[in-house]
Amino acid sequence: MLDKIKEQKLDNGLKIICLQKDDTPVVSVQVWYKTGSVNEHDGIRGASHILEHMMFRGSEKVASEEHARRINDVGGHCNAFTAEDITSYINSVPKDHLTMVLELEADRMQNLTLDKELFETERKVIIEEYHTYMNNPVAKAFLEFRTTFYEDHPYQVSPLGTLQDIQSVSRDALESYYRRWYTPDNAILVVVGDFSSPDMLFNLIAEEFGKINSGKDTVNRTEIPLKSHSSRWMKRRVDFDVPIVLTGYPTPASASEDALPLDILQVIISQGETSRMHKEIVRKQSLAVMAGGMNHFMKHTGMSLFFAAFTPDTSHKKIEAAIKTQIETIKKDGISDKEIEKVKNITLTSRTFELFSAEHLCQRIGYSETVDGDYRNWVRKLEDLEKLTRDQLIEAARKYWRDDRKHTLFLKPKKVNPLLFVVGLIRRILPKRK
Amino acid sequence: MDFHYTFPAIDEQVLSNGIRTVWLPDFRHQVLTVTLQIPSGRFFDSAGFEGTAELTAGLMLKGPSSLTSEEFAEKLEHAGATLFADVKEEYTIIGVRILFREADTIVPLFWEMVTEPSLDAKEFNRLKKEMLTGLQAEFADPSILANRHFNAALFGYQHPAGRNRSMETVKRITLAQVTEFYTKVIGPVNCCLVVAGACTIEDMKNRWEHLFENWHKSSDKDSKQNHTVSVLTENRIRIIDKPEYSQATVILGHQGIPELHKNRIPLAIANYILGGGNFSSRLMARIRTETGKTYGINSQLNSLKHFGTFTIETSTQTGQLGDVIRSIVDVYTTFIHSGPTEEEIKKAKQFVLGNMAFELEGLNNVVEKLLWLRFYGRENSYIENFSSLINPIDANLISQVLQSDFAFSHFVIVAVGRETEITAQLKEFGSPKYFKPRDNPFRK
Numbered sequence: 001m002l003d004k005i006k007e008q009k010l011d012n013g014l015k016i017i018c019l020q021k022d023d024t025p026v027v028s029v030q031v032w033y034k035t036g037s038v039n040e041h042d043g044i045r046g047a048s049h050i051l052e053h054m055m056f057r058g059s060e061k062v063a064s065e066e067h068a069r070r071i072n073d074v075g076g077h078c079n080a081f082t083a084e085d086i087t088s089y090i091n092s093v094p095k096d097h098l099t100m101v102l103e104l105e106a107d108r109m110q111n112l113t114l115d116k117e118l119f120e121t122e123r124k125v126i127i128e129e130y131h132t133y134m135n136n137p138v139a140k141a142f143l144e145f146r147t148t149f150y151e152d153h154p155y156q157v158s159p160l161g162t163l164q165d166i167q168s169v170s171r172d173a174l175e176s177y178y179r180r181w182y183t184p185d186n187a188i189l190v191v192v193g194d195f196s197s198p199d200m201l202f203n204l205i206a207e208e209f210g211k212i213n214s215g216k217d218t219v220n221r222t223e224i225p226l227k228s229h230s231s232r233w234m235k236r237r238v239d240f241d242v243p244i245v246l247t248g249y250p251t252p253a254s255a256s257e258d259a260l261p262l263d264i265l266q267v268i269i270s271q272g273e274t275s276r277m278h279k280e281i282v283r284k285q286s287l288a289v290m291a292g293g294m295n296h297f298m299k300h301t302g303m304s305l306f307f308a309a310f311t312p313d314t315s316h317k318k319i320e321a322a323i324k325t326q327i328e329t330i331k332k333d334g335i336s337d338k339e340i341e342k343v344k345n346i347t348l349t350s351r352t353f354e355l356f357s358a359e360h361l362c363q364r365i366g367y368s369e370t371v372d373g374d375y376r377n378w379v380r381k382l383e384d385l386e387k388l389t390r391d392q393l394i395e396a397a398r399k400y401w402r403d404d405r406k407h408t409l410f411l412k413p414k415k416v417n418p419l420l421f422v423v424g425l426i427r428r429i430l431p432k433r434k
Numbered sequence: 435m436d437f438h439y440t441f442p443a444i445d446e447q448v449l450s451n452g453i454r455t456v457w458l459p460d461f462r463h464q465v466l467t468v469t470l471q472i473p474s475g476r477f478f479d480s481a482g483f484e485g486t487a488e489l490t491a492g493l494m495l496k497g498p499s500s501l502t503s504e505e506f507a508e509k510l511e512h513a514g515a516t517l518f519a520d521v522k523e524e525y526t527i528i529g530v531r532i533l534f535r536e537a538d539t540i541v542p543l544f545w546e547m548v549t550e551p552s553l554d555a556k557e558f559n560r561l562k563k564e565m566l567t568g569l570q571a572e573f574a575d576p577s578i579l580a581n582r583h584f585n586a587a588l589f590g591y592q593h594p595a596g597r598n599r600s601m602e603t604v605k606r607i608t609l610a611q612v613t614e615f616y617t618k619v620i621g622p623v624n625c626c627l628v629v630a631g632a633c634t635i636e637d638m639k640n641r642w643e644h645l646f647e648n649w650h651k652s653s654d655k656d657s658k659q660n661h662t663v664s665v666l667t668e669n670r671i672r673i674i675d676k677p678e679y680s681q682a683t684v685i686l687g688h689q690g691i692p693e694l695h696k697n698r699i700p701l702a703i704a705n706y707i708l709g710g711g712n713f714s715s716r717l718m719a720r721i722r723t724e725t726g727k728t729y730g731i732n733s734q735l736n737s738l739k740h741f742g743t744f745t746i747e748t749s750t751q752t753g754q755l756g757d758v759i760r761s762i763v764d765v766y767t768t769f770i771h772s773g774p775t776e777e778e779i780k781k782a783k784q785f786v787l788g789n790m791a792f793e794l795e796g797l798n799n800v801v802e803k804l805l806w807l808r809f810y811g812r813e814n815s816y817i818e819n820f821s822s823l824i825n826p827i828d829a830n831l832i833s834q835v836l837q838s839d840f841a842f843s844h845f846v847i848v849a850v851g852r853e854t855e856i857t858a859q860l861k862e863f864g865s866p867k868y869f870k871p872r873d874n875p876f877r878k
Contacts, residue, residue, distance in 0.1 A: 024791060026792060064723070065719075068712065068713035069713055069781075072713065072714040072781070072785050073785060074784060074785075074788045076792075077789075094788045094791050124725075124726030124727065129729040131680045131681045131751065135576070135679045135680060239574060240574045241570035241571065241573055241574070273507035274504075274507050274508050282560075290567070342511060345533070345536075347514075349465070349515070349533050353463075355463055356463070356795065
C-alpha cells in the first residue's frame with residue numbers, strides 16, 4: 001500500500017497525503033492540526049476543545065453551522081475530535097463534492113470569525129457536554145485517575161478541560177490560540193477516496209490553501225516523557241453497581257520502537273477469549289466477570305491499561321494480584337510462537353477489513369502522521385511484526401510494566417446489589433460441585 | 435437528483451432446507467464473511483423471561499458440541515477470525531469474518547457452531563453472570579433507563595416491545611429454557627445466509643453449499659406475540675430519580691409506523707428535517723444552536739415489521755428541562771401543522787441519496803443491506819431504483835402524510851434526573867409516575 005500513498009508539501013508548510021481508492025464514489029478529507037490539550041495552560045484548559053466547537057460556528061465565507069449543513073446537504077457527514085496532541089476535522093462526502101470540502105477547510109483554517117455572541121452560546125453547549133461526561137461515575141473517576149497518572153506532565157489535564165476555565169476563557173484568548181496553532185505548517189491534510197489523480201488533487205489543494213500564511217510560533221514540543229512515576233493506589237466509592245479495578249503503567253511515546261512489542265503483548269494478555277487474562281482470571285479462577293486491557297500511546301508518553309469487572313463478593317486484592325500475576329508471567333516466561341502467530345493473524349484480518357473504508361484509512365494515516373510523526377509507521381506495522389524477537393517482547397514488558405511505576409484504581413460501588421452478590425457466590429459454588 | 439448503484443453480481447437460491455442463500459463474490463480484498471440472519475429475536479422471549487434470545491445467541495457463540503469452548507475459541511482466534519452476533523427485536527444475526535485463506539477451516543466450524551451448538555452449562559452460567567453484571571452497569575446510564583421506561587409506558591406489559599430484560603427476568607432463565615428456545619425457534623426455514631468474499635460463485639457453492647444445506651430442523655417462526663399498539667389518549671409521564679446527576683435526560687415520543695407502510699419514506703424525510711438531520715434539523719437549530727441548551731438532540735423514526743416508534747432524545751441541565759421540553763413540543767407542533775419547506779425537502783432528499791454511497795461502502799455494509807432487504811421481502815431493485823422513491827416527494831405529500839399518519843396530540847415523556855427539581859417542571863404536561871433506577875418499570 002505504501003507505494004500508492006502520495007505526498008506533497010506546499011511552500012507554506014502544509015503537508016498533503018493522499019491515497020486513491022475508487023471502489024466507492026466517496027472521498028474523505030481530513031485536516032489534522034498538531035495541537036491539543038498539550039499546548040494549553042492554566043486559564044485556557046479546554047481551549048482546544050472549545051476551538052473545535054467554534055470551528056463550526058462561522059468563518060468569513062461560511063455562516064454559523066453552515067459547514068455541517070453543507071456537508072449534510074450533499075449526503076456526507078462531518079465530525080471532529082480533540083485529543084492531547086491533535087485536533088482532527090473529518091469530512092466524508094460523495095466524490096463530486098471534494099472541492100467544496102477543500103474550500104470550507106481552507107476558509108476556516110485562516111478566517112474563523114469567533115463571533116462573541118455565538119461563542120457564549122457555544123460555551124453553554126460545551127458546559128452541557130462537560131456535565132454529560134461528569135455525570136458518568138466511571139468516566140469521572142477515570143479522569144481523576146488520569147490526572148494523578150500524568151502528574152506534572154502536560155497531559156495531566158484532559159482535553160475536556162476544567163469547568164472553571166471553560167466558564168471563564170475569553171474570546172480573545174481563544175483567538176490567540178487559534179492564530180498560533182491553526183496554521184498550514186502545523187497541519188496535515190489527508191485525502192482518501194475516489195479522486196481523479198494525485199496531481200489533480202495537489203493542484204486543487206494548492207489553489208485553496210497555497211495563499212495561507214504559515215505560522216510564526218508553531219514549534220511543537222520535543223518529546224516529554226513522564227517524570228519519575230512512583231506506584232500509587234486509589235479507591236473511589238462510586239454510584240455504579242459493578243466493582244472495577246484498573247491498573248495503568250506508563251509507556252513510551254507512540255513512535256518508540258517499544259510501542260509495537262507492547263501492542264503485541266497487550267493482544268496476548270488481554271484481548272479475546274483466548275487471552276491470558278480471560279483464560280485465567282475469568283474462566284479458570286472465576287474471579288472476574290470480564291477482564292481486558294488496552295494501550296493508549298500518545299506523542300510523548302502513554303498508558304498500558306488493564307481492567308477487570310467483578311462481583312462484590314470478590315476481594316479487589318485478589319483481582320489486583322491476578323492481573324499482576326499475568327504480567328509477571330509474561331516478564332518471566334515470555335510468550336509462545338503460537339501466540340505470536342495469533343497476533344499476526346488478528347492484526348492482518350483487522351487491517352484487511354479496515355481497507356474497505358475511506359474514512360477509516362484516512363484517520364489511520366492522519367493519526368500516524370501527526371502522533372507518530374510518520375504515516376508509514378502504521379503501514380509498516382505488519383512487516384515490523386515479522387521481525388520482532390521474543391526477547392524484545394519480554395524486554396519491553398520488563399522495561400515498562402514495572403510494579404514500582406504502577407497506578408491502580410479500585411472503584412467500589414456505594415451500594416451493593418444483593419442479587420449480584422448472591423450471583424457471585426453461586427457461581428463460585430457451582431464449578432466446585434462439578 | 436440521481437443516485438446510481440448496481441449491486442455486484444450475485445447468485446441467490448433457496449436451499450432445500452429453506453435457507454435463502456446469497457452468494458456474493460468480492461475480490462477487492464482477500465477476506466470472507468458468512469452472515470446468517472435468523473427470523474427470530476427478542477420478541478420471541480416469553481413474558482417474564484426476557485433475555486432468553488440473547489443468552490441463546492451468546493451461548494451458540496461458545497462453540498459446537500464437538501469442542502470445548504476453549505478449544506473453539508483457540509481455533510477461531512488463532513486464525514484471526516471475528517465472530518459476531520446481534521439480537522434485534524425481530525431477527526438475530528450471527529456471523530464470522532475471516533481472511534480468505536482460513537475459509538476452509540473456519541466456515542465448517544462456524545456452521546457446526548450454528549447447527550450443533552454445545553449449549554454447555556458452565557458457559558451458560560458464565561454468560562448469565564456476564565449479562566447480569568452488564569445489567570447492573572445499565573443503572574448508571576440515563577439513556578438506557580429512559581428508553582426502557584419509554585417502551586414500558588408506550589407499549590405496556592402485554593406487548594413484547596414494552597418488556598426488556600432485567601435482573602429479575604435473566605435470573606429466572608434456565609439452561610433448559612435456552613435449550614428449548616434453540617430447539618423450537620432456531621432453524622433453517624426462512625433464514626437468510628449471505629456468503630461474501632474473494633471467491634467465485636461456483637467455487638463458493640462447490641465448497642459450502644452441501645454444508646449449509648445439511649441443516650434439517652423445524653422451527654417456529656411465529657413469535658405469537660400481540661403487536662397491537664394502543665393509541666395514546668393522554669400524556670404518560672415518568673420520572674426516574676437520579677439525584678446525583680446535574681443533567682436530566684429526556685425522551686419524548688409516541689407510536690410510529692411499520693417499515694412496510696406506504697408512507698415510510700416520506701416520513702423518514704420528514705424526520706430528517708425535524709430532528710434526524712443533525713445540524714440540518716429544526717430541533718438541533720432551536721435547542722442547541724440558538725440557545726445552547728444541549729450538546730445534542732435527535733429524533734428517530736424506528737420501524738419494525740408490525741409497528742414503530744418515534745422518539746426525541748436529549749440531555750440538558752436539570753433546571754432547564756421544562757424550557758427544553760416546551761421548545762421541543764413547539765418545534766414538533768409547528769412542524770406537524772405547517773409542514774416542511776420545499777428547500778428543506780430538497781436538502782433532505784439530497785442527504786438521503788448522497789448518503790447511500792456510505793451505506794454501501796465496504797463488504798460488511800453491502801452484506802448488511804442485502805440482509806435488510808430480504809428480511810422485508812425486498813429485492814435489490816429497491817436500492818438500485820432508490821431515486822425513483824425519493825424524487826417524487828414534495829411538501830404537499832409530506833404535509834398530507836404528517837396529518838394522516840403522524841399527528842399525535844399526546845406523548846410519552848420520560849425524564850431521568852433529580853426528581854425534586856424535575857417534578858415541578860413537568861406538571862404542565864401531566865401527572866408523572868415516579869421510579870427509582872432499579873425499580874421494575876411495570877411495578878406502578
